[in-house]
Amino acid sequence: MNTVAHLRAVAAVLLSVIVALMLSAAPAGAHAALSSSDPAADARLAAAPRVVTLTFNEPVQQQFSTVVVTGPQGRNHVVGDPAVAGREVRATLDALDGNGTYTVAYRVVSADGHPVSGKYDFQLSAPTPTTTSASTPAPETTAPSTSDDASGGVTPWPFVAGAAVLVVLIVAAVWLRGRRGAGADTDDDR
Structure with a gap:
């Protein structure tokens, strides 16, 4: 040759x-993505949930995980920090504001260190008790977008x-x- x-x-x-x-x-270059949630996106609920559970397609880090659930009155209903176990992130809620649209916004860190954020809505269509205790004010920043940050991985x-x-x-x-x-x-x- x-x-x-x-x-x-x-x-x-x-x-x-x-x-x-x-x-x-x-x-x-793949990052964690939301694979399911409870309550689900666009769900119509007859009873107020006590917990929001987000399940991702890969494990996420405990550090820097944030979940905010904002109700029709504009306040955050999440109590404390979310609990992270592998692919699952759980946020405990206080009493919701009542009927209306609730927005679940999240920001987690993938196993590879890449931040991933998104949001979705669900509807509550049954009366729920309101809280008389001091509420946690909604954060001053805007809710996370539904896409990854601009670094591109x-x-x-x-x-x-x-x-x-x-x-x-x-x-x-x-x-x-x-x-x-x-x-x-x-x-x-x-």
């Missing part, structure tokens, strides 16, 4: 390796750069081997 054929074969193998590396980098560029360096090294090795082989052929012809 001549040097050009070697280079073509090496280039085909390297292209396959680069594609495989880029495809394998995609799962590393893991980028494939380090893999591409590493693959490019690998390609250069292999092409140089094949070229040098070909030159040595060509030199040996020339010496044999003498």
Whole structure:
């Protein structure tokens, strides 16, 4: 096989390796996503829930996990910090304001350290007792959006750069081997 054929074969193998590396980098960039909730998004409830449970597709970190449940009167109904156990985040609620729309906003940290946030609504359509105790005021910040932050997660560029360096090294090795082989052929012809 001549040097050009070697280079073509090496280039085909390297292209396959680069594609495989880029495809394998995609799962590393995945982050936790809400897979289910109780109450569910857009649910219509006849009784007020005492707990909101969020279940994610992968474990989330306890640290920095936040859940806010805002009622029609604009106050937060979550009591204390949410409890995190693997993929599940549970927030205990105080007495809800009564009928109306409630917004569940969450912000958790994926196992890979990436913050993920979102929100959804549910409806309460039955009278519930109101609380006379001091309520927790709603946070002054806006509710989290339904998308990840703008960092974009893991980028494939380090893999591409590493693959490019690998390609250069292999092409140089094949070229040098070909030159040595060509030199040996020339010496044999003498």
